[in-house]
Amino acid sequence: MADPAIQAILTDPVMRQVLQDFQENPAAAQKHTRQPQIMEKLQKLVNAGIVRMA
Secondary structure, eight states, X not given: OOOHHHHHHHHOHHHHXXXXXXXXXXXXXXXXXXXXXXXXXXXXXXXXXXXXXX
């Protein structure tokens, strides 16, 4: 991935935990969706085709 913004999101320790929670801990993932800054980063990953959200 050449986009530096996407690279920054993927290497951010907080976002790495968020992505792990989405895979392993739905209750924690639900809490993350209430944080606008997290949702903004997740949306960038969705737009880049890296993450899919149901």
